[in-house]
Amino acid sequence: MKLSSIILKIAEKMDGQRSLNASLHVLRGKRSGQTLQDVDYFSVKPYFSILPKLGDSTFAEAVSSLHHAGMISESEGIVTVSEKGKRKAKELPPFQFDGWHYRGREEIFFLRMVLLVQTLSQLRNSQNSFHPITNDRKIQQFVKEVLRSLQDTRPNSARFFADELLLALKMTGISDLQAAVLCHRLTGVSASGWTWEQLEESTGETVASLQLEYLEALHRLITVSESTDAEERLPILHMLVKDIRIKTPLTDSTAITKKLFDQGLPIDEIAIVRQLKVNTIEDHITEIATNDRNFPILRFVGRDDQLAVQHEVRRNDVKRLRFLKEKFPHLSYFQLRLILSTTKGELV
Template sequence: MRFDEVVLAIMKAVDGQRTVSSPYHLIKGKKSGQTIQDIGYFGLHPYFAVLPKLDKQEYLASIDRLQAQGLLIPDDSSVRLDRSAFDLDIPATPLNGWKYRGNEHRFFARLSLVVQTMSNFMQGHKRFDPVVADETVQAWAKAYLNRIDFRSAAVQEAFKNQIETSLALAKTTEAHKQILVERLSGYGVGGLTWDQLAMQQNLMPIDVKVAAVEAVHAWLDVIEGMEYPLLTGMLEGIIQQSALTESAKRTQNLSERGFSLQQIAELRQLKTSTIEDHFVEMAMNDPAFSFVPFMDEHLFQSIHRISKELKSMRLRDIKERLPEASYFQIRLALAMRGGES
């Protein structure tokens, strides 16, 4: 996908129901209650946190391009797409942002440093400037290299073969795979910059970054098959084992122990609204979640009926029709059937 297609895919899902800045927060991986609930409401899991370092000006440039093409109608208060935008086919993507939540960048940083180290040692060159400056990544890579006995010629050959074999199976284009390979550095060879890759691929740098993330996600899907032990060992802490954020998991644990929402807020010394966000997140991700402690069946069904009648998941619109429901109750009910309205 091109970056503009990522933005447009999100906008098509939220058309008229969110502000123009909402895709920006989603792509960066903002962990606010609004952003996280939108993932469930609108089925936006693929795009979460795919570019954690996205610059606001790059995003605004995309908005300008979409407006210039007549696809996006200028509106400060909400996303408004021209009907022609809905006729455009958005290409399929291997992106799985909610699963990796930006950690794929850490995986590739590890890989880059390990490849650089092996390459230099294979040539008897033990002093070099590490391609990754992050000391946490450096410490991890050092421990990993020692653990696998990276000086062994057999290990070096196996590592190379596992990279080539697994990457070949990744369900993405050869051009995408080439971007990853050419980002890597080795003995006497420096990885290409985003600008250099953009010129090579005849793309904008932001498009090359999206292509790289798509390629890593497709590759990680292969590596998870457990047939590549040297690469699987690099997945430590990369894949989210729970659909919930860490803070929401702590709230869930207290809830399962019988504490009420208000008690959890007091115990954790957090705002009630923050704990409400956690319950909405739990409702989104747990099929067994029960709304009974928070509303009766009639109110739950009324929220969904009105949402369908209005063809909207905007809280304010539903609240105007159903004033007896709190915003939290509306959010919770919608989260339990996100995307069906």
């Protein structure tokens, strides 16, 4: 799995409407009003925040490979996917990330699983004292609670969990490579988890590619483990995925703004109360609108303006704010973002 393939998938969704930086912001999980609107409007939620530490040079290198392969081109900062690129995007297998709902929390799940495997392995060999794979006290406490729940089956817990993990891996449908990466990252009594460099040497795949395979595999494992029948079929993994899925897509800061907004406070007053810039509060409001089908947009934009913008978007298939601003100069960029955020379903 290559980063360039994921960028191509996102660029194809935004074809002719956004710059490549928009794809970078999606992958990094930028919380700006523009990016949050793009994520929803272009249906790229699966890729949101899957690579929060993606470096500029790494991204540029992947983009360069797409340019050289004739997959994409840029004009006035806007990326267009060529016919060759569109064919390639369709040929790519469907990626099964769920960045919107996990946002890096898959690593918490993995650390819980690694520590549980390590602990059960040590206990099975009568080793009650060992150095835990993670020093995170919350992870340690969580695993202790899981072990307490397994008290009645403690002698056989290691075997039970091994069988359960094998079943779960089959249920996910992940590739042999992905299963191997996950398993080799685990730590037991006589075997430490492999480093990325060791996996690279063993598989012949690059570290960057392996990390993407690992990430998708984790997302698929979590999805299976939180399914409706997992509590019975995968009881231990079902415990490990507790609170991994984001319950609310709003950031903590936006949630505070929402409480004030729901009380009827206007944006400028919310900014004063929160001691934040008006632009920041507008980003919060856009984030709220993106995630609330009943958002009261009439507090900001009249119905006639909403219909006019919708008609323009539908008629010319244009979603670039600059073009819409030229067509509707009396509307602010904030108002235009709100219209796009709250009318996606009506335009599809």
